[in-house]
Structure formats: C-alpha cells, structure tokens
Amino acid sequence: xxxxxxxxxxxxxxxxxxxxxxxxxxxxxxxxxxxxxxxxxxxxxxxxxxxxxxxxxxxxxxxxxxxxxxxxxxxxxxxxxxxxxxxxxxxxxxxxxxxxxxxxxxxxxxxxxxxxxxxxxxxxxxxxxxxxxxxxxxxxxxxxxxxxxxxxxxxxxxxxxxxxxxxxxxxxxxxxxxxxxxxxxxxxxxxxxxx
Amino acid sequence: xxxxxxxxxxxxxxxxxxxxxxxxxxxxxxxxxxxxxxxxxxxxxxxxxxxxxxxxxxxxxxxxxxxxxxxxxxxxxxxxxxxxxxxxxxxxxxxxxxxxxxxxxxxxxxxxxxxxxxxxxxxxxxxxxxxxxxxxxxxxxxxxxxxxxxxxxxxxxxxxxxxxxxxxxxxxxxxxxxxxxxxxxxxxxxxxxxxxxxxxxxxxxxxxxxxxxxxxxxxxxxxxxxxxxxxxxxxxxxxxxxxxxxxxxxxxxxxxxxxxxxxxx
Numbered sequence: 202x203x204x205x206x207x208x209x210x211x212x213x214x215x216x217x218x219x220x221x222x223x224x225x226x227x228x229x230x231x232x233x234x235x236x237x238x239x240x241x242x243x244x245x246x247x248x249x250x251x252x253x254x255x256x257x258x259x260x261x262x263x264x265x266x267x268x269x270x271x272x273x274x275x276x277x278x279x280x281x282x283x284x285x286x287x288x289x290x291x292x293x294x295x296x297x298x299x300x301x302x303x304x305x306x307x308x309x310x311x312x313x314x315x316x317x318x319x320x321x322x323x324x325x326x327x328x329x330x331x332x333x334x335x336x337x338x339x340x341x342x343x344x345x346x347x348x349x350x351x352x353x354x355x356x357x358x359x360x361x362x363x364x365x366x367x368x369x370x371x372x373x374x375x376x377x378x379x380x381x382x383x384x385x386x387x388x389x390x391x392x393x394x395x396x
Numbered sequence: 397x398x399x400x401x402x403x404x405x406x407x408x409x410x411x412x413x414x415x416x417x418x419x420x421x422x423x424x425x426x427x428x429x430x431x432x433x434x435x436x437x438x439x440x441x442x443x444x445x446x447x448x449x450x451x452x453x454x455x456x457x458x459x460x461x462x463x464x465x466x467x468x469x470x471x472x473x474x475x476x477x478x479x480x481x482x483x484x485x486x487x488x489x490x491x492x493x494x495x496x497x498x499x500x501x502x503x504x505x506x507x508x509x510x511x512x513x514x515x516x517x518x519x520x521x522x523x524x525x526x527x528x529x530x531x532x533x534x535x536x537x538x539x540x541x542x543x544x545x546x547x548x549x550x551x552x553x554x555x556x557x558x559x560x561x562x563x564x565x566x567x568x569x570x571x572x573x574x575x576x577x578x579x580x581x582x583x584x585x586x587x588x589x590x591x592x593x594x595x596x597x598x599x600x601x602x603x604x605x606x607x608x609x610x611x612x613x614x615x616x617x618x619x620x621x622x623x624x625x626x627x628x629x630x631x632x633x634x635x636x637x638x639x640x641x642x643x644x645x646x647x648x649x650x651x652x653x654x655x656x657x658x659x660x661x
Contacts, residue, residue, distance in 0.1 A: 229481070236476055240469055248468075249460035258465075265464055266472055273476040274593065277484040288450040291457040292420075297569075299422040304568045338459035356423035357456050363418040364425070375414075382417030382449075389452040 221286040222279075229276035236273055244269060246287065247294045254298035254360040264301050268294045299360045341391035349384035352377050413442055420449045426566030482593050485621055550628045554578045554585045565659040567591060567640060571622060575638060577661050582632040584661065588616070588624040594642055601643040603651050604629060605658075606636035615647035636661050 221242060227235035247268050252261035271293055279289050342350050348370065355366045363381060367374040412435040418424045419432050436443045554560060557578035565573045571591035577584045586602060594600065602613040613629040629638075640657035 229484070231481060233473070233477060237473065240472060244464050244469065244472075245461040246458055248464035249462040250457040252462060253460040262465055262468060266468060266475070269468075269472045270475050270479060271592075273472075273481065274479055275482045277482055284447045284450055285454065287458065288447075288454040291454040292450060295453065295457065296422050300568060300570075334455070334461070335459040338455055353421070353456070356418065356421040357453060358460070361423060362425055363423045366423065378414045378418050380417075381421060381423065382414055385417045385420065385449040385452045388455070389448055392452060392455045 222281045225272075225276050225279050225286055228273060229279070239272065240269060243272065243287070243290050247290060250291060250294040251298040253358050254295065255302055260301065261298075264297055265294075268297050271297075295357070302360045337392060341388050344391055345384050345387060346380075348372065348376075349380045349387070352380045353384045353388070356381060413439075416442060416445050416449055420446055420453050427564075430564065430566070430572055479595055547626075547628055550583070550630075551585050551626050554581050554583045554628065557581050563659060563661070565638075565657050568656045573640070573657060573659070575659060575661075577632070579632070581630075583628060583630040584632060584638065586613075586624070586627045586629065586638070589622060591616075591622040591624065593622065597645055598642045599645045599647065600624075600656075601641055601647050601651065602627065602629065603639040603641065604632065604636045605639045605651075606633055608633045608636075610650060612647060612649065612651075615643070615645075632661065 221239070224235045224239050224242075228239055244265070248261065248265045251264045251268065252258065255261045255264060268290075272290060275293075279286065283289075342353070345353070351370055352363075352366055355361050355369060356363065359366075361369065363377045364374055366381075367377040370377065412432055415424060415428060415432045415435075419429065424432065436446060555576055557580050559580050560576050560578045563575045563577065565575070567573060567588070567590075569592050571588055573586060573588040575584050575586050588600075591600060600616040602616065604611045604613060611631065614627055616624050616627065638657070638659040638661055639651060639655050641651040641655055643651065
C-alpha cells in the first residue's frame with residue numbers, strides 16, 4: 202500500500218538544520234528554535250504560493266503570516282506517513298489563499314483579474330528565487346497537453362474552481378476534472394515524486 | 397507513465413475518483429470537497445493517490461517561491477510565542493468524533509419518507525441514546541451532566557420532529573457544520589467539526605440573523621479537535637439565517653467580526 206513517501210526534496214530545501222519532518226516533530230513539542238529554522242526553510246515557499254494566488258501584496262503577507270502561525274499551531278497534526286512536510290505546508294498555504302480570494306474578493310474584482318491576467322504558465326517565470334526547481338516545473342508543464350496545462354495553471358496558480366476553469370476554457374466540467382487529474386499524475390511522474 | 401495512463405482511463409469512469417486532481421488543487425466547491433473527503437475515508441487507494449498528487453502540487457508551489465517581506469519573521473515568531481499549540485489528537489477522542497458525524501451524515505442520506513418513518517419509531521430511541529451518550533462523553537465535569545441530559549432531550553425533540561430537515565454548511569477558514577431545523581419546534585440543532593482552533597482570546601459565536609433582528613445563540617466552547625457537540629437554538633423565526641463569527645472570548649452582544657458561515661434556514 203502507499204506507505205511512506207520519501208519525496209525527493211527540491212534543491213535548496215535541505216540546506217541546513219537536519220530533516221524538516223524531524224524539525225516539525227520538535228515544533229509540535231513547542232520548540233521555538235526548531236520553528237525558527239522551519240520558518241527559514243518554508244517561508245519563501247508559503248509566501249510565493251500565497252502571493253501567486255492572491256496577488257495583492259498586503260493581503261498575501263497577512264495570509265502568509267496566518268499560514269506560518271498555523272504550521273506552529275497544528276504541527277502535531279502533521280503525519281509523515283501521508284507525505285512530505287512541503288506537501289503539507291503547500292496544502293495549508295494554498296487552501297488558505299484560495300479561501301481568501303473566494304471569500305473576500307468581490308466578484309467584480311475577480312472578473313477584472315481574469316480579464317487582465319496573462320496566461321499563468323508564463324508567469325511562473327516571475328518567481329526569481331527558485332531557479333532550478335522552476336525550470337523543472339516549467340519543463341514538466343511543457344510535457345502536458347495545452348488543455349491539461351491550462352487546467353492546472355488556472356486552478357492551482359489562479360485559484361479557480363474546476364467549474365470556473367471549464368467556463369474560462371469553454372469545455373465541459375467533466376473534461377476539466379479528468380484533465381486536472383491526468384495532468385497531476387503526469388507532473389508527479391515527470392517531477393520524479395516518489396510513488 | 398504508460399501504466400498510470402491506463403490507470404487513469406480505467407478509473408476515469410468512477411465519478412468521485414476523478415475529483416482527485418481538482419481536490420488537491422483546491423479547485424472544488426465546498427460541497428464537492430465534503431463529498432470527496434467522505435469518499436476518501438472509504439477508499440484507501442484514493443487516499444494514497446491524493447497523497448501522491450499533493451507532492452506534485454508542492455512542486456508547483458515551490459516554483460513560485462519568493463522571499464517574504466522583511467519583518468514578517470519577527471511578527472510570526474512573536475505571534476508563535478503567544479499562541480497555544482493544538483494538542484495531538486487522542487485516539488479515544490478520534491473514535492468519539494467518528495460516531496456522531498457518521499450518524500448525522502447517515503440521516504442526510506435517508507430519503508425523506510424513510511427518515512420520517514424511522515424518526516417516528518425505533519430510530520428516535522436510538523438517536524436519543526446517542527445524543528445522551530455524546531453529551532455525557534463530552535461533558536468533562538459532573539455538574540454538566542444534568543444540563544447535558546436536559547439539552548439532549550431538547551435536541552431529540554428537534555431531531556425527531558416531523559418536519560425536521562438537515563442542512564450542511566462550510567465554514568470559511570475550515571470546518572463543516574450540520575444543522576437540523578424544525579420549523580414546528582421553532583428550533584434547530586447545530587453541530588460542527590473540523591473548526592479551526594482559535595487563539596484563546598477568541599471564541600466562535602453562533603447567531604440568528606433575520607427580519608426580527610440579530611440574536612446571539614451561544615458562544616461555542618473551545619474544542620481542541622474542532623468538534624462542537626450539539627447546540628440547540630430555539631426561538632427560530634421566519635427568514636432567519638444562522639451565522640457563525642469569531643468574537644472576543646466571552647462573546648459579543650452584536651456580531652462585529654466577518655461572517656464565517658451564513659446559512660439560510
């Protein structure tokens with residue numbers, strides 16, 4: 202069965218301080234020094250994820266702070282058997298960012314954002330501090346079909362539901378659902394995430 | 397690569413399963429999310445797949461990494477030092493949280509005539525027993541026992557009312573609420589699970605908001621596992637909404653925090 206998944210940590214995220222999962226265990230016990238180290242290793246990841254979805258710098262900072270505090274608060278719920286620390290942290294960050302845009306942002310603003318946003322795929326290039334990882338992701342996104350890639354970028358980077366993605370791309374919702382799953386399976390394989 | 401594509405085709409026909417991609421990208425509506433999470437509880441294979449796909453989304457996230465503004469670290473560290481951490485889930489608590497939600501969920505799945513028929517008969521007894529057990533399990537202090545039993549009887553009265561109907565809502569920020577409403581009793585029963593823990597300075601507060609004004613129902617007791625045992629609200633009026641906010645601990649007379657749930661009853 203799917204037991205431990207020792208996902209290869211992306212380059213640059215294993216620089217210091219030992220195993221990140223072990224640090225989270227220490228954080229769960231209230232070790233503030235361990236949290237200091239964890240902050241250094243995950244904050245850029247969290248901020249980048251949140252800002253990519255929310256865009257507004259002030260709100261992104263606020264949500265980033267909430268996510269990082271949640272890592273501190275709920276470290277005891279991290280389950281290494283379910284996946285890597287980065288997968289857990291990404292989930293917390295992305296979900297909160299998406300909740301924020303869906304609850305706070307007015308529909309009109311959303312519309313404007315759709316109208317003015319370039320294709321998210323190209324904007325992956327905006328990130329400046331994760332060169333190698335960014336290149337890998339770009340390369341793997343490049344192996345997807347256009348519909349798969351657009352579905353993933355609009356959903357993950359744009360924060361849209363599959364229903365919204367379907368209407369943006371004028372394809373049936375069922376198709377988008379399937380493409381999203383196919384695309385992530387391909388990405389998982391292409392990025393060498395251990396199964 | 398080939399193999400997983402075959403797997404995709406094979407599983408593509410199974411409806412909930414195809415939501416795995418949308419689910420890990422948070423690209424689904426709250427009802428879909430709840431439905432899929434129920435599916436995950438029963439489908440080990442799907443849970444494994446979800447874990448794997450999450451790793452892929454983590455890499456998508458990593459590609460956007462950007463240093464947060466200076467000064468954030470100081471604020472986060474200061475906030476952490478003042479924030480109580482969530483205790484690990486105790487195994488006993490886990491099995492208890494499994495009981496009531498599953499039962500409430502089963503109620504929603506019963507068709508209307510079935511539920512009425514059952515509610516009038518043996519199920520009513522079973523429900524009362526469950527409610528009492530649940531109340532007793534959750535009341536840590538002996539003195540709460542009598543109150544719990546009394547409110548359990550009120551709860552049972554709502555649940556077994558002939559016009560009782562069930563609603564489910566998603567709380568912004570996390571959590572699901574289940575509400576059973578009976579217009580004939582002018583009352584509702586509220587339970588919640590998965591609520592995000594609040595700092596000790598705040599508490600969740602329930603409100604009825606409608607044409608006849610805004611009335612506070614109750615400040616929910618803090619629950620480390622995010623699970624709220626059943627709360628009864630009486631005095632329901634036409635056009636009321638059920639609203640949940642996070643207020644300063646101890647509660648407010650009027651909700652002044654953003655609504656985290658707004659359920660039209």
